[in-house]
Amino acid sequence: MPDPLFKIVDTTAVEPVPCPCGSTRRAFTDDPDQTCSLHVVDIREDAKTHYHKKLTEIYYILEGSGQMELDGELFDVHPGVSILIKPGCRHRAIGEMKIINIPVPAFDPNDEWFD
Template sequence: MATTLPRKFEITRVADLPPVACPCGTTRRAFVDDPDRVASLHVVDISVDARTHYHKRLTEIYYILEGEGEMELDGERYPVRPGDSILIKPGCRHRAVGKLKVLNVPIPAFDPSDEWFD
C-alpha cells in the first residue's frame, strides 16, 4: 500500500491574496495559517504613517519595494528607498513613515497577539 508523504513546500501567489487592513494601510499575508510556522511573508502597502509598535517575540525583516520614506527605529528616523533592507529585533519600537510598498518577513510567523502599542 502506497503512502503519500506531505509536501515539503508551498507556493502562494501573494497578489491573489485578499488585502487585510493593518495599522499602516493594507497587507497581503502568506503562510499565516499555522502559528508554528518558521516565518510568514507580507506585502504591505503603507498609505498612512504607521503607529509606533513593537513585538516581544517576532523579528521582522523589511525590504523596501517601492516609494521613499523613513523607518523610525527606537525613536530615530532613517531614510529608506527601494532596495533597502531593515532587520528589526524584538523590543525595537518601530514604524514606517511615508507611502511605501514593503516586503515584510516576520520570524516566527506573524502573530497578531504579538503587536504592542505604547
C-alpha cells in the first residue's frame, strides 16, 4: 500500500528544541520529499544574524511585536505581518514574538550560516 499523500501533526504535542532565537516546534522535517516544513517558533531573545544558502523562509507573526533585521535594515513587525526571506538574506528577529516559519524546501540544520 502506498504512503498517504498527507500528514497531520499537532504541533502542541511536538517537543520544542532550541534554535538561534529561542525554541521551535518543528513539523514535517521527516517528509521524504522535503517539500517544506513548518515551525512554530517562540522568539524569546534577539536572534543571531544568520542566512541560508538553499532555504527560502516565510515568517508569519502570530503574537507579540518587535523588529526583523533583513540585510541590515530594521522593519517593525506585529501580528499579521508576513515576510519572505530568500537564500542569502541575512536576517534575525528582535523582540519577543510567536511566529510560524515555513522553510522551503524543508529545514536543513546544515544550511544555517553565521558570519
